[in-house]
Amino acid sequence: MSERTMPAVRDVIRVDEGSVSSQSALITAVIAIAALLVVGVSTGYTIFAVGGLIVGALFAVTIATVGAAGVLLPFVGGIGVLAVGAAAVGLPGYAVLSGASIGAWVAVAGSCVGFGLARFRVAAFGDGAVARAIGWLLRVGTVAGIYGLILFALLFDLSSLFEVTALGGLSELVIPTTDTGRILGFVVVSWLAVGGVWIVSVVLPPASVLPESKRSVYVAIVSRSVSTTGAVLGVGSILVALVVIISAETGLATGTVNETLGLVMDAAALRTSFVRVFLTAVVLSGVIILARSIGMDTLFGRVWWSVSAIVCATGLFVVTIVSAPTVAGAVVGAEHERVALIETIVSLIGAGTAGMALWVLALFSASAGLLVFPLLSETRLVPPATAGPRFVVFGLVVGVVSSVSAGVSSLVVLSVAVASVLVWDIGSFGVGVTADLGASPSHTGGEVVHAGASLVVGTLALAVTAIISWLLEDVTASADGTIVAVILAVGAAIVLSAVLRG
Structure with missing residues (x-):
């Protein structure tokens, strides 16, 4: 991006509520990252801690x-x-599959810390940011679903439809077994295609939604599409049927007619295509009716609908069409208990349709997963004003739990616990500074003094608890020592908070 673009991007993603002042943010970040690295090194899962930190920060951005x-x-x-x-899901998932469940928790801790630190400056929580992301994902999922439905209409195995008893007679339209089915079926499927085009033309938005200069062209295109399709397919199919009937009844040019028009009439692929045109038109008509009922302003508003969602869904569609056969072949060729089911689905609806269905499921699942953020905000468990420090503290608390589960020394547990209190105190103080003086105040002496006092008190608290732990015969964070370490950490946190806030 150009030098002019980067400041514009920063202005767009900058948080309005809950920003931490620059000096406090820097000190808080140093403490939080150091504590997270202590957790990673002590548990032996440094890579998961660093990976989670990066993933969390990128997720916020x-x-x-x-x-x-x-x-x-x-x-x-x-x-x-x-x-x-x-x-963010795959990193802890990989840890669990690798038998490193503690590594999964360390990755979660890193993600929370990274997300919280990024929230110091980035509008990733509150301000409607998550709602916009959910809206975007839902729009992409909806467009991908529409593509999938169209693909379903184009690739669906019609023979399976004809196996249904109530619809068995329809097979005569595609694969005729009698002379009547051969001739009449061709005319019927041709007019089905014409009817599909006509249905779409009926449900299209009226010309009044367009600028006056383009209305006449719009009406002409729609009208000409219907009339041309009706003339070519509708009237043409009737003429072909008449020629074939006359030739068969009179014996005139029977060989020539059967080798030309007869081949066209008997082509199962052509008949199937006409049926698919009708099914696709029905799907498109339903989509258009739904879109018109929602309203164009809602669909294409600057916030809730973006061309980018259509571009993304189209990209997913192209990638799926290109790669689906290869992926489906590899999956079916693998040895697992679901091979028969997957093979049946692919043969019935096509690999591309199955791939688009998986994309839709993934997009809607991601949207559902993001709902936890608005829930935290609405219940005031994580108010936007202090969202950044709270996420960082939560990550460090998860780090404390991971350290305890890994059986590391009490000193590590206590260090991370005290660090979480320091992060909260300095970070929330920085939020207040921003609210009063802005994110980058000209005088930062107060922030430095406050942070220095917090560090001194935190160091003293850590020293006292370390001495107590030593007096308790070097208790470690395992078995009964776990309880002692947690009690000491909680006590240190309470004392430290009282001193800093008192």
């Missing part, structure tokens, strides 16, 4: 970017939400 105006930034942010969100 991508969520904030989705709400930007235009096409490019929401597109980049939305793709980032999908990719980073997958990494």
